[in-house]
Amino acid sequence: MGEAWAANCRKIVDRHNATLTAESEPEQSATIIFTLPIHKLKGELHNA
Numbered sequence: 001m002g003e004a005w006a007a008n009c010r011k012i013v014d015r016h017n018a019t020l021t022a023e024s025e026p027e028q029s030a031t032i033i034f035t036l037p038i039h040k041l042k043g044e045l046h047n048a
Helices: 003-013
Strands: 019-023 031-035
Touching: 003 019, 003 031
Parallel strands: none
Antiparallel strands: 019 031
């Protein structure tokens, strides 16, 4: 996966004002966590 995978992740994070966290241990698989913001729809009540 390498660099192409990382570049795609960066594009998603940048376009959506998201965060990306990666955790890994030597000789183990990595855990990748995307956190995407929730956007309110236009006209939605603000006291919900």
